[in-house]
Amino acid sequence: MKLDPTKMKDWEIAAECEKHMKTVYQLADELGLTKEELLPYGHYVAKLDYKLILERLKDRPNGKYIDVTAITPTPLGEGKSTTSIGLIEGLGKRGKKVIGALRQPSGGPTMNIKGSAAGGGLAQIIPLDKFSLGLTGDINAVMNAHNLALVALTARMQHEANYDDEILAKKNLRRLNIDPKRVELGWVIDFCAQALRHIVIGLGGKMDGYPMESKFWIAVASEVMAILAVSRDLKDFRERIGRIVVAFDKYGNPITTEDLEVAGAMCAWMVDAINPNMIQTLEGQPVLIHAGPFANIAIGQSSIIADYVGLKLADYHVTESGFAADIGFEKFWNLKCRFSGLVPNCVVIVATIRALKCHGGAPIPRPGQPMPKEYLEEHVDWVEKGCANLLHHIETVKKSGSNPVVCINAFYTDTKAEIDAVRRICEEAGARVAVSEHWLKGGEGALELADAVVDACEEPVNFRFLYDLDMPLKDRIERIAKEVYGADGVTYSPEAEKKIQIIDADPELRKLGTCMVKTHLSLSHDPNLKGVPKGWVLPVRDILIYRGAGFVVPVAGTISLMPGTASDPAYRRIDVDVETGKVTGLF
Amino acid sequence: MKLDPTKMKDWEIAAECEKHMKTVYQLADELGLTKEELLPYGHYVAKLDYKLILERLKDRPNGKYIDVTAITPTPLGEGKSTTSIGLIEGLGKRGKKVIGALRQPSGGPTMNIKGSAAGGGLAQIIPLDKFSLGLTGDINAVMNAHNLALVALTARMQHEANYDDEILAKKNLRRLNIDPKRVELGWVIDFCAQALRHIVIGLGGKMDGYPMESKFWIAVASEVMAILAVSRDLKDFRERIGRIVVAFDKYGNPITTEDLEVAGAMCAWMVDAINPNMIQTLEGQPVLIHAGPFANIAIGQSSIIADYVGLKLADYHVTESGFAADIGFEKFWNLKCRFSGLVPNCVVIVATIRALKCHGGAPIPRPGQPMPKEYLEEHVDWVEKGCANLLHHIETVKKSGSNPVVCINAFYTDTKAEIDAVRRICEEAGARVAVSEHWLKGGEGALELADAVVDACEEPVNFRFLYDLDMPLKDRIERIAKEVYGADGVTYSPEAEKKIQIIDADPELRKLGTCMVKTHLSLSHDPNLKGVPKGWVLPVRDILIYRGAGFVVPVAGTISLMPGTASDPAYRRIDVDVETGKVTGLF
Known part of the structure; x- marks a missing residue:
């Protein structure tokens, strides 16, 4: 069956490719994994035992490390995930041994209006339903671990209010004197539940908790998720979990999960979640999915552990930084790479003619509104002017000492003159440029990008942080x-x-x-x-x-840790085919 | 290594046996499953594709169906799960092809004071940590499906409050006029979080939900869990989900999940959960774990689907009814068997000398308090008198037309005279009796019980319900x-x-x-x-x-759908060995 993204919905393409996708056993064979290292979760999703893999391959040199970031996008997004997936497919099509690592989507946006971020067109990851609906349960594990801390906190506050010091001592509990006005953590749920943003809890009798204001956050905003993303191994993870500050006492001292004697149990809920998940692109390259920290307040990147594993298993490992280069790449550079000790060989900056026009002066396009006509016509002047934003991000990448590759994520309204202008301006600035048609053609459309990345990865890297940790x-x-x-x-x-x-x-x-x-x-x-x-x-x-x-x-600015569900959310159109068990209506 | 339950903790025995437990591939081979029917979740936990199995084996006659229930217990419990597991081990030891189906434990009791109900001594199911900490995520799926209904409800109430009819019509939404005083459902979380029993939500501005009283329940009390237990297949499940009443409108009409257009998406979160999970006893017999409805308000039994599968895969299928025979067995008999169309061949009634003494007049033993001395001495008179309770339950089982087998779950303080008294009284009442030492000796200790069950299963059954559904x-x-x-x-x-x-x-x-x-x-x-x-x-x-x-x-009585966390909960002692990834301190 011919797959034509101009005529088919993303989920229809996914469903077609899922009919003959590889099993995780095939993927594991191709990666040379041992039987013990592969933890299948059904036939098409697996976890990989990171510890066994890293021990076995500790002497093997890392593959090339590629980060995908973007110029400042329009509110419509410029296809960063799609380009990451397209690049993996392109490298695969060139015969390279390639793997990728991406974030797991939250149930909030998946059930609401944004969708599940599985790419698009012929650059997608499958199985779409498993990817969109919790995979192997890591976000649920985060939710349970996080909420257990709140259970421990609120139960402790109640017991301290109800019992005198003598009774507490008998139970081997010291009085923590938690300040109900200084509880730092909200509870979490992985949906957009604005009704739980501001709540009052502990109403009822004295056995029904301690009355106070409280709040719920979306689960991916949990510090447990942030920790999953930045931990180097289970030991590191366990130590970080114990340092979470849940509240302050009445004298201003922090109360941690260790103080509440709940850090170990929180970690127990997360033991399986620390292993990265593996699924695949439409063209059968393996992709690791691991951690999905809320980009608004956390690192906004997939996990360090997934990168460690990917770099040992393949010659090219592609990952992605949330948001634009000033946000996502800056955190990748100065936080993630500092925590991991890894150095990228090449940084891809995704640009679209649409976003460049917008930066050059065209009206800002808005989701759910008709595309302004300026985007359907040739406007080389706006594109050229908008390249200032792109050049700024190229400079940022160069400041890290990394090699930038600009990827023009092609759209059918782009004209040759517009693309030529971008190519000329970027090349003058010393960046490689590639036009990529992965959305329309899959890996075949991403060969120019793959070649540019392979070339860039051969260049020396002089990686340096923007600041030292001893700087105030x-x-x-x-x-x-x-x-x-x-x-x-x-x-x-x-x-x-x-x-x-x-x-x-x-x-x-x-x-x-x-x-x-x-x-x-x-x-x-x-x-x-x-x-x-x-x-x-x-x-x-x-x-x-x-x-x-x-x-x-x-x-800098306002952040909400609990998004709202809109009046026409995705769940209205999601259902299950009860004969096949396939989920319909995801996007 | 010699496993001695009088000297080792349950989790130490489990850990020892886990070192050489069977993989799910071995278990599947022994059951004759095809590769497609086995969905491994790691090496030691699997889901079974119920649909493929039931299609392939539709012409195969069912195995014998055995339900384990109990006399009225003391507050310490009389070892019903342990006996169910011991019986599976005993039938296995006799060379019978046997399987079982048990409930999944909730994270609430597991993290609190009750523990995870994995049996005890040499009658346990393993791996203990996976069993205790969410297995393949079914309870999390229930939580997500259930809470999505609440998200849909509260978002809808907010949008109806903020928008006039014209705007709602544009979004293709009709006004539901939900009565904030008649919201039936609470939100769910799978811990004992008493602080969330009585809450006020929707505080803040008009985009922060609709202000009203609300509540949280423990996740296993969700109607979604009850539905998982009683559904015959995915189609039945989907239809039942759509009939859940979330609230009433201002005119008293029910508002269902279908009215909120969220039933399909709820079902999407549950697609994997409908397949039963498989783990094993300490002695390597397969055990299905599926559904764990809160016995206080729901059916309190593992799923119908797990029983359908078990009855096709083995010659003997053992399941268990929550609580005593007047509660658990009565629901098994008149609800579960009515929904499933299945008929038990034999019903095991678990009794202990301890409980019989208590019914005969000895002081009631209480958890956390020293055992009254009456239970450490021989008191044949109290045992004989207490047999009235046991005889009553035998009669109940006989009313269903099933064959009762009394299992005396032996304890080292039991005397020969006490046991002989029970045996005589029950046999006079026409029930088989077996003494079982599975806790101390595993399957070897349960051979008498296994033999009695095998014999009872050969007898004719004249199964009949206690009431018809047309009875008022x-x-x-x-x-x-x-x-x-x-x-x-x-x-x-x-x-x-x-x-x-x-x-x-x-x-x-x-x-x-x-x-x-x-x-x-x-x-x-x-x-x-x-x-x-x-x-x-x-x-x-x-x-x-x-x-x-x-x-x-x-x-009849009061029920709380949200238990409270005690002042000395289990999570204080749970941790992870960061070198091996094993969870410690579970019980």
């Missing part, structure tokens, strides 16, 4: 704002100033990484400013502290 | 109360009377099954009345209606 926090933030965002400086709210004092005064907190929060729709903090905004300062409103994950989060 | 609800309740509990009659609260009128007037509700709620610690509704209480009436306080699960629940 304000200096780090200023350096990121100026060098990566192009700001003139940074201002701080009194709240942020106070937190910076606390952090700088604490030898443990001072050494944590820096994980910036800012819109990805502009280099600045204002999503309406396109191109390369000039003459602005970054306003830092607050600093969040994630001791377990190992970073502090300077927040 | 009050008559059914009265019949159960009199015939099974030994009550003189039934009284109804005004609330219950009102519900009965509604049910009797509705042709759909009238045909639903009857699922009684009452303490299991007495034949009566008063847990302190031991033996066979006389001269009492059953007070029915309320009737719950579960349209999806397909039964109404007359409630």
Whole structure:
């Protein structure tokens, strides 16, 4: 059957390819895995025992490490996941031994309006239903581990309120004096449940908890998920879990999961989740799916463990950084690579003619609204002007010492003159450029991109961090704002100033990484400013502290950790074919 | 290594046996499964594709169907799960082709004080950590499916409050006018989170939900779990999910998951969960684990699908009914067998000398308190007197037309004279009796029980229900109360009377099954009345209606759908060995 993405829906293409996809046993054979290393979850999904694999292959040199990032996108997105998958397919088509690592989608967007981010057209990962609906249960494990901490916290508060010191001592419990006004964590659920954003709990009698305000977050915003993404192994994971600050006591001291004696049990729920999951592209290359931290407050990347495994199993390992290069790549560079000790050989920057036009002055396209006509016509001048944004991101990648490759993610409205303009401008700036038609043609359409990446990976890398961990926090933030965002400086709210004092005064907190929060729709903090905004300062409103994950989060702008379900969400159209058991209506 | 339960903890025995347990591939070979029918989840846990198996073996006669129930227990429990597992091991030791089906434990009790119900001594199921910590994720799937209904409900209430009819019509939504005072469902989480029993949600602005009272239940109390237990196949499951009543509108009409357009998506989260899980006993017999409905309000039995599969795969299929025979067996008999169309060949009634003494007048033993000395001494008189309770349950089993086998679950303090007394009394009443030492000796200790069961299974069965579905609800309740509990009659609260009128007037509700709620610690509704209480009436306080699960629940007593976490819960002692990945401290 001819697969034509211009005529078929994504899930129809996925369903067609799923009819003859490889079993995980075939994939494991091709990767040379032992029987013990492959943990099948049904026939088409597996977990890989990271520990056995890394032990067996510890002397094998790593493959080439490729990160895919993007220019500042329009609100429609510019196909970063699709390009990552297309690149994997392209490298596969060239006969390279290739693997990838991507994030697991949250049930929130999958059931709401965004969909499951499995790529699109002929660049997708399958099985789509397993990928979209929880895979092997890692997010559920995060949810259980996280909520167990809240159970321990609220039960402890109730028991301390009901029992005197003598009774507590008999139960071998010391009084923690938790401040109900300073509970840091919300509960989690992996849907967009705005009704649980602001709640009051513990109503009823004295055996029904401690009455106080509380909140729910989407599960992928849990610090447990952030920890899953950045941990190097189970030991590291266990230690980080124990450092999570759940609340503060009435004297301002942090109460951790270890204080609540729940860190070990939280970890018990996560033992299987630490192993990466494996599925495949439409063309049968293996793809690891592992961790899906909420990009708004966490690292927004798939796990370090998946990268360790991928780099041992293949000659080319492709991963992706959430959002644009100023957000996603900056965190990949200064946080993920610092935690992992890995160095990328090549960084792909995905651009579209659409986004370049937008940066050059065309009206901003909006989801659910008709595409402005400017995007259906040739406008070389806007494209050229918009390249300023792309050039800025190329410079950012170069500052890391990595080799940039620009991928023009082709669309049928692109004209030759527009593409030629981008190619010329980028090549003048010293970046490789490739046009890729993976959406329309799969791996066959991504050969130019694959070749450019293979070439770039042969070049020497002079990888260096933007800042050292002994640099004071304000200096780090200023350096990121100026060098990566192009700001003139940074201002701080009194709240942020106070937190910076606390952090700088604490030898443990001072050494944590820096994980910036800012819109990805502009280099600045204002999503309406396109191109390369000039003459602005970054306003830092607050600093969040994630001791377990190992970073502090300077927040420029507002963030919600619980998105809302819209009035026409995806779940209205999702169902099950009761004869075949196949899920219909996913996208 | 010699395994001595008098010297080793249960989890130590489990860990020792796990070192050389069979892989799921070996188990599948022994069962004659095809490669497609086995869905491994790692090396030691699998799901079985029920549909493929039932299609392939549709012409094969069913094996013998054995239900394990118990006399009225003490608050310490009398080892019903342990006996079920011991019986499977004993039949295996006799060379019979045997399989079992048990419930999956909830994370609530596992993390709290009850533990995970994996049996004990040399009658356990393994791997213990997988069994105790969510297995393949079915309970998480229930949680997600259930909570998605609440997301749909609360989002809809918010949108109806914020938008006028014209805007709703544009989004193809009709106004449902949900009554915030008549939301039937709570949210679910699979822990004992008493702080979430009574909550207020939807605080904040108009985009933050609809402000109202709400509640959380333990996940296994979800109607989705009840439906998983009673569904015959995916089609049946899908239809039942769509009939769940989430709330009522302002005119008193039910609002179902179909009305909220969320039933299909709920089912999508459950597609994998409908396949039973397979693990094994310490001695390598396969055991299916499937569904774990909260016995307090639901059927309290493992799934019908698991029984269908087990009966095709083996010559002897052992399952278990939650609580004592008046509760568990009565539901097995009149609900589960009615829904499934299956007929048991033999019913095992587990008794202990301890419980018989208690029914005969010895002080009630309590968890966490020293065992009263009466239980450490010979007291044949109390044992004989206590046999009245056992005889009552034997009669109940006989009323169903099934063949009873009494299993005396032996303990080292039992004396020969005590055991002889029970044997004599039961045999006089026409029941087979076997003494079993499975806890101490595994299958070798359960040979007498296995032989008695094999013999009983050869006898003819004259299975008949206690009531027909065309019998009015009050008559059914009265019949159960009199015939099974030994009550003189039934009284109804005004609330219950009102519900009965509604049910009797509705042709759909009238045909639903009857699922009684009452303490299991007495034949009566008063847990302190031991033996066979006389001269009492059953007070029915309320009737719950579960349209999806397909039964109404007359409630005699109080029930909480959200247990509380105690001050010394199990999670304090649970941790992970970061070198081996093994979970420690489970019980």
